[in-house]
Each structure stands twice: as structure tokens, then as C-alpha cells.
Amino acid sequence: MLGGIEASLRRFVHYDYKQDKLRGSFLTDAKADILVYGMGEKAVVEIAKRLKENSILDGIPGTCQRFTDQQLQSHYPLLPLKNSRETVLLPSLDQIAGQKKLFLEAEIEIDRNLRAGSRRVIIQKQQSHWVLQHPAPAPLKPVELDELYNLPFSRKPHPESLNIPAHKMIAHSLTIVRGCSGNCSFCAITRHQGPAIISRSKESIVRECKQIIQMDSFRGTISDLGGPTANLYGTQCTIGSCKKRDCLYPKVCSNLHIDENIFLDLLSTVSGIKEVKHLFISSGLRMELLLLTPKLLRRITRYHTPGSLKIAPEHSENELLCLMHKEPHSLLQNFVAECRKISRESGKEVLLTPYIITSHPGSTVEHSRKMVKSMKKLNLQIRKFQDFTPAPGTISTAMYVTGHQPGSKKHLFIPRNQAERKKQREVIERGFNLGSKKRNRQ
Ligand code: SF4
Incomplete structure (x- = not known):
């Protein structure tokens, strides 16, 4: 079983910069049975449950499976191996190797289905095997995200990470939002975390802040309240979502509800905790959103910019x-x-x-x-x-x-x-x- 961001981004035919070549899916390279893509919490629980029941791992949202022709036929006998209402057939590894422009077409198709929240299965032939991607699970609800952050994760660093500069950056930081609907061409966050914006509740964030305060290394500074794009926190689509899910380009979508008071309230509350001397936003901030939230821009530039x-x-x-x-x-x-x-x-x-x-x-x-x-x-x-x-x-x-x-x-x-x-x-x-x-x- 494979998972994590590397497996997630390499689940179909992909380009490897170090080797300067197109490679097949991680799943077929590693000869694993199943690959969990995206953030994976729901898929991991479902896999554990199925293993406990000794049942097969078919059809789990947020996973990819690897099959020979024969296995695919026996696991999914009714699945059309062509573009249809149920299936997206991507160009195969061999086809892409012979005609590179098909790689761009495949990537656009994967993206389009992800943004649209498509329920179609995506299949791609990798020499003798098929990779079959099941649709992503529904995004976590804010309350589910809170529950997740409520789990007793350790904030203790692994001894070997103590000298890693990146660890210093994150040691006293918190994630407040998941997902990005920004859609920059060079960024892989959406491919992994999804385009839906999910914000944690203020209570859940404050609870985690209090845990950070208890850390021996804490000296009064919360280094980041962030996520893929910090100021998407608290935003939401007023109509649920659309197929394009391109909420900020070429301009901010009129259906995107932006309420700066939600973020302002969070900043005031966390700053109000006695032990917090400095509170910074170090994650990326979208300029077009800051221009639409003048009070937030003023507050961040005045008090929360390191x-x-x-x-x-x-x-x-x-x-x-x-x-x-x-x-x-x-x-x-x-x-x-x-x-x-x-x-x-x-x-x-x-x-x-x-x-x-x-x-x-x-x-x-x-x-x-x-x-x-x-x-x-x-x-x-x-x-x-x-x-x-x-x-x-x-x-x-x-x-x-x-x-x-x-x-x-x-x-x-x-x-x-x-x-x-x-x-x-x-x-x-x-x-x-x-x-x-x-x-x-x-
Ligand atoms: S309608 Fe607008 S705000 Fe809603 S998902 Fe689509 S692009 Fe984003």
C-alpha cells in the first residue's frame, strides 16, 4: 500500500525531473496493490476496516488499484475500457512515450475531473498493467477536519529533524485551512489536497494553540496560521461548487463568499491568548483577495507580518x-x-x-x-x-x-x-x- 504526496502526484504517467524522463505510475513501478491519493484519511480508515473484515479493496474512494487485463475483467466486469459516462480512458504510457503531446492532454483531463468532482473512474494502461483511479471521497466537513486535528498527534520533533531549518519554521505553526481553489499552473497542491476549501473552527485552532504554548521550545511566537493559501480561510462557494472550480482566475468569482471578519476574529482571539506575544501569517497570501478585504490587509501588515x-x-x-x-x-x-x-x-x-x-x-x-x-x-x-x-x-x-x-x-x-x-x-x-x-x- 502506497501513500503520501509523492505517491499521490505520481499515480499516473508522470515526468521525473531528476531522471529527465516520463515514468509509469508509482503503483506499477512499486508493484503495490493499492495507492492512496490525496490527504487520505477516509481511504486509510476504509482500507483498515476491509483488511480487518478480510474483504477485497475494490471501489474505495481516494485510491488507485493495479490490475492485469484479466484481473481488471474479473474485478470490474462491467467497466467500459473506453471514454464513457463511467470511465475516463487516458492515453497509455506507450502512447505518451510515442507522442509526447498526449501527456499534456492526459494531465488536463486528470485536472478537469478532479476540479469537477467527477464520479468517473480514470484508467490508464501502463505496459502490462492498468492503473484504475476511483473518484475522490467527499471533502471533509469542517467538523471532521476539527476532529482530525483533535487526535493526539505528537508535536515532538523526531531527534533528527531538530537541525533541519524547515522544522524551525513549522514547530510553532498551525494549519487553519485545507485545499486551494487558486489553480496556478505550476502548483501541485490542488492535485493532492483538492480544490475544496475547508476551514477549521476557531475553537479547534485555539485548542491547538494552547498545546503549542505548552511546548518547552515555545517562546511566545506563533510563526504561522496558514495553509496552502492562508487568506482563503473562511471563504466558501455560495452555490456549493461548479465544474470549473477556478475561483480566482481571471478574476475572483462572484460566487465566492469572502468575509474578512471571520479571519479578523480568529486573529484577535489567538492574539488575545496571554502567552502569545507575536502571531504571524507566514503562508502565502493572495493579493487579489487582500485587496477585497481591506481591514484584514491592514491588520496583517500592521501586526502579523514577520x-x-x-x-x-x-x-x-x-x-x-x-x-x-x-x-x-x-x-x-x-x-x-x-x-x-x-x-x-x-x-x-x-x-x-x-x-x-x-x-x-x-x-x-x-x-x-x-x-x-x-x-x-x-x-x-x-x-x-x-x-x-x-x-x-x-x-x-x-x-x-x-x-x-x-x-x-x-x-x-x-x-x-x-x-x-x-x-x-x-x-x-x-x-x-x-x-x-x-x-x-x-
Ligand atoms: S462557482 Fe465560483 S466560487 Fe463556486 S466553485 Fe465555481 S468558481 Fe469557485
Whole structure:
């Protein structure tokens, strides 16, 4: 039985950057019986129950199974092995190996079904075996998420993780929200956590805060109340959901209910705990949502920003932003203007740290030059940036592999070789006097 984020993102044919090749599903590579994808709590419980009853592991939501032709026929005799109302048939490993553009089509299809909450089974042939993905289980209800966080997880670090910098970041932090409906092309969070936004209750968060306060290492600072996107906390779709589930692009959907008072109330409550001297939001914050929640923006910039506010415009050039499925550069311009206004009014400068990606599919050295100019024009300093890494399970990775963008037959420039990538980095390093050490963010 396989699980965890690596297995989850590699459940179908995927690209492995280190090996620079398309690989079959983890499930067939490892010759496992079953793979749990996504956050997995419901699937794990169901598997345990079935094993206890000594019954078969068929049809469990949130899992993939591996079968030969014969086994598939005997387990699911009525399942059509073609696109139908019940089934999505993805291009096979062999077909993709022979015609790479099919990889992009497969990735788009997996994404589309995930966002739509489709109940269809997805199948893909991997040489002699089939991978069969059952639909995802219903997202946890907020009360179920609370129950989960109520379980007696240990916050004690494993002795070997004590010297890991990332552990320091998370030791006194809490997850307040699960899922992301942001849909950035380069991000795999939605493929794993799903597009539904589930927020924990204030009571559950406060309970966990009190546990953190009891830790020997706690010195008065909660380092993060976060999640994939911290300020999606408390948002919800007023009509339940739609098939596209693309709630923030190209603009914030009018059906997305945003109530800044929910987050403000949480911040006040946690800050009000006697032992909490500092409370920070270190997770990513979406600028377009912050512009719609002015009281929250003011409060976060004033009290809950550790040093500078980390924002993720990712680039300045609109053709790249469009490929990344991110809002145009005008959003950053508006956001900077708003933060400067807050600085003037409050007398305290709001510092901004923009995160940038270089060498994303479509990106050229000229794009980097233009980006440096645009950021300087806004008086923004790039401190850290990141070379695009084609991680499994993203549309950007499929663009990288195929050289195509979704919905277009036009060839896309792909900065694949290291010399080209280095040139793009150097433009930024020179433009902002950065040492190469500052290149990788986090
Ligand atoms: S209707 Fe709008 S808010 Fe609701 S799921 Fe769809 S895109 Fe998101």
C-alpha cells in the first residue's frame, strides 16, 4: 500500500525531473496493490476496516488499484475500457512515450475531473498493467477536519529533524485551512489536497494553540496560521461548487463568499491568548483577495507580518502570467499602491518581498530583463527567486515536457538547458545585486 504526496502526484504517467524522463505510475513501478491519493484519511480508515473484515479493496474512494487485463475483467466486469459516462480512458504510457503531446492532454483531463468532482473512474494502461483511479471521497466537513486535528498527534520533533531549518519554521505553526481553489499552473497542491476549501473552527485552532504554548521550545511566537493559501480561510462557494472550480482566475468569482471578519476574529482571539506575544501569517497570501478585504490587509501588515509581507506575483510579463494562470501585472501594481497608501496613513512602512519564478515554460532572457525593469519601476527589491522545477502533477510540467500550452497548437519556448536557465537567473542577480546563494526561496 502506497501513500503520501509523492505517491499521490505520481499515480499516473508522470515526468521525473531528476531522471529527465516520463515514468509509469508509482503503483506499477512499486508493484503495490493499492495507492492512496490525496490527504487520505477516509481511504486509510476504509482500507483498515476491509483488511480487518478480510474483504477485497475494490471501489474505495481516494485510491488507485493495479490490475492485469484479466484481473481488471474479473474485478470490474462491467467497466467500459473506453471514454464513457463511467470511465475516463487516458492515453497509455506507450502512447505518451510515442507522442509526447498526449501527456499534456492526459494531465488536463486528470485536472478537469478532479476540479469537477467527477464520479468517473480514470484508467490508464501502463505496459502490462492498468492503473484504475476511483473518484475522490467527499471533502471533509469542517467538523471532521476539527476532529482530525483533535487526535493526539505528537508535536515532538523526531531527534533528527531538530537541525533541519524547515522544522524551525513549522514547530510553532498551525494549519487553519485545507485545499486551494487558486489553480496556478505550476502548483501541485490542488492535485493532492483538492480544490475544496475547508476551514477549521476557531475553537479547534485555539485548542491547538494552547498545546503549542505548552511546548518547552515555545517562546511566545506563533510563526504561522496558514495553509496552502492562508487568506482563503473562511471563504466558501455560495452555490456549493461548479465544474470549473477556478475561483480566482481571471478574476475572483462572484460566487465566492469572502468575509474578512471571520479571519479578523480568529486573529484577535489567538492574539488575545496571554502567552502569545507575536502571531504571524507566514503562508502565502493572495493579493487579489487582500485587496477585497481591506481591514484584514491592514491588520496583517500592521501586526502579523514577520519582517516583510511575502507576495507571489511570480512574474511581471502578462504572457507568462497567463501561462502560469496568474492575474496580470496590474494586480501587483494595484496591490503595491494600496500598501504604500497604508504605509503613508500608518506611518509604518509595509515592506514587500515578491516571489519570482524564472525559466517557466515560455520564459526567455528578455522576459527576465523586462521583469527586472518592472519591479524596479515599482520600487520592489527581489531578494529570492526560484528556477522553475517541473514537479509531477502540474500543467506547467506538462508544458515543459511537450513544449505546448493548453488549448494552443503554437510551440512554446522551453528554457531546458542549464546555460539558458543560468542566463535568466543572472539577469536578476545582476539587476538586484544578489549573490547566487539567495537564488532559491525557502
Ligand atoms: S462557482 Fe465560483 S466560487 Fe463556486 S466553485 Fe465555481 S468558481 Fe469557485
